[in-house]
Amino acid sequence: MSKEMKKVFFIIIILAMAILFILSIDIEYGNPKNLDVTNYYINQGLHDTGAINLVAAIYLGYRAYDTLIETIVLFVAVTGVVFYLRGKR
């Protein structure tokens, strides 16, 4: 396939997928529907974790395990960069 043909081919695929995606969205922007868990977080967040910043209450209090794994992701990325760029071998 020539260069332009390939590019055009990609554009068509991407546009088709984009239209497919956008048509499939049914949630109305501005009022999400099922908020029972979120409302619990908002109402009880301060009581359970003592944090005023509810986002911090969630990612450090309720889901601290996620944050632990994520700091390890960052640590592995740092070791990876140092491993690639130490250069003296």
Next chain:
Amino acid sequence: MNPINISLLVFMIGLYGVISKNNLIKKIMGLTIMNGSIVLFFISIGYREAGLAPILGKGTTGGIPTTIFVDPVPQALMLTAIVISISITALALALIVRIYAKYKTLDIQQLSKER
């Protein structure tokens, strides 16, 4: 054209960038655009009409706040997704430095030809 549709469109632009660009750094840019659009998608899912940032006022002592808050859960998830996306980008750029040092080219076609 609310932000949810826009974020999906930007996701597609990022995907197009990753697939069709031959330059390694442009591929990484496409990947970063995709991750960025996912962050926009999650945040726009959690948006509520006239909702405030989910920081309870100094005074509230745990009573039921009457004000409408934006959904804090996607924001918490996106903190993780952002850190993951920069880790991927940092690793990829370090890899590109090494590949360029060895092959002196950034074009994926040429790279696949050389042994």
Next chain:
Amino acid sequence: MGSSKIIRTIVQKLFPFIVLFGLYLISHGHLSPGGGFQGGVVIGTAIILLALSYGIEKTEKKFENKRLSMLEKLGILTFIFLGFLSIFLGHSFLGNFLPLGKPGQIASGGLMLLFNIAIGIEVAAGVSIIFYALVKYRGEI
């Protein structure tokens, strides 16, 4: 490397305030927008600013690579150790065992403040290590 006199004096004056702002972000993570990651990155950029203005060699003496990578491992080990501590004190892994305190004060988040500090150390050290690695790479294979 090292830039003009003007930048050097400004950076020399600004450096403590940037670090102070980073520490503020870390310590008030659970009260106002911010937290371990954002505060850590601010402190990391303070170190990078120092390196840009005073040159790598001098900053290296002050913040050498060895100590920073040790700090980074320390950050994560404290995070895991806090998790184990909550197991020893009868809660499940990463469960909060400290008293919650009054909302709005720094000491109010229970374990969250300690988590934020651990993450802050790790991210600050990590960002500056990446910067050192990128700058000192001389391009040999």
Next chain:
Amino acid sequence: MAIHIPILIIISPLLAAFLVLLTRKYKIILATTSIIISIVFILTLSSRILSGDKVIYHLGGWRGPLGISLMIDGLSFFFSLIVLGLGLLVIIYSIPERHYGRTYYFLLLISLSSMIGISFTADIFNMYVFYELLSLVVYLLIAYNEKGMALKASFNYLIMGGVGLSFFLLGIGFLYAMTGTLDISHIAERLPAAFDSSVKMVIMSFVLIATGIGIKIAVFPLHGWLPDAHSMAPSPVSALLSGITVEIGIYCLIRVIYNVFSTEAFSIIINSGHTILIVLGVVTLLFGAGMALVQTDLKRLLAYSTINQIGIIFIGLGIGTELGLTGALFHVLNHAIMKSALFFCAGIMIAKAGTREVQGLSGFIRQQPAIVFAFIIASLGMIGIPPTNGFVSKWLICLAAVEAGYTILAVIILIASAITAVYYFRVIQVLFSSPSKQNPVLINEGGQIIHGGNFFRTWTIYILVAGCLLLGLVPALGISLVKPAVSLLLYHVIP
């Protein structure tokens, strides 16, 4: 202390990984003891789980959909046992290689701990974070010996893996938009309600997650990265990749299909999902077999044969009957054992012969007859000849295909096995042929001269081959392991 076992299984390799970075001499001892501790812990749970019970552990003490909880049922027990068992053998296999420093064992331990984390977690976003951690670590392990080709392979895998996991995350976004929670069991409860309101979104989220994981499992159209990645990696890492990492992707697919999109309301998704799985399985099967025929590099041949075997597992999953699932999961176990044995033997052969080309290994029988016989037994298993375990699982899948009325599937599997036989016997024939050129210098891939395959390497191969024969002669052993997982998936589908 006993109730904390699920989290201790995950955290012990994690903690050991960081301690390995701090010590200089004790890295191997630390690595092996941490994996052995995890194995002991998981075996203490085996009685409860094999009897069908589920172990649930709430992290941070938060009940239900609030916090993250770990759930170990038959399926995750089965996969984490494979991960731990083979992980231990991979560590033992890489002991004699002095070229592997602290970072290597750090990355290996983090990969094992993240794979167990994926199989235990009951929270779909946590599964994504662990999968990302696993991918990051594998990108580094592939490029560990820093040769040009390995860097390119790692970069390709990074791009494909990045795209795949972005699709997975977008799928999670759709699920969260519809159900409002992230806990798998709660999503499964709330999806039918969301299904009535927006059929399109449920289908789109299934498609997104399936393509995302499909890229990571290297299904046919999206497999581009696998042959380079698996062949350019150091041998223990190739065994880890082909043996375990691909299986964890299959675990995620099974978990999504059977737990998240589970109830009868999605019969159209599940039926169409099954047919898609079968079609993809057949295409991957034939493509893998075909490509393996034309390979001259031994490790690329084994990598393409991995794609071939994934096709068989997909067919087994696609059939979806109880027999089909048992065959597929049993084949996951067999493939993990056999492929690791093959990569281990390949590692020794390439190290001794100094070249990766199949032709260069001629006359290897005289140098290391035991390794060649192990290679033969493992390749018999891959082909599916009676005494080995490969035969049992392929036979189960063929039986399930015939029972479910897809007799052509059974025929296709037999054809693919015939092709597999051709390219494996070609390698074995070269091993037996007269040595064309004697190569006294023993160079390993890292450029260091090493002594021959010594105690650790040969014994790991013997253990794997013994496993092959044991499961082949006494298949009830393997099937009893698979039984709780299959019954869980089919009968009480919503955990």
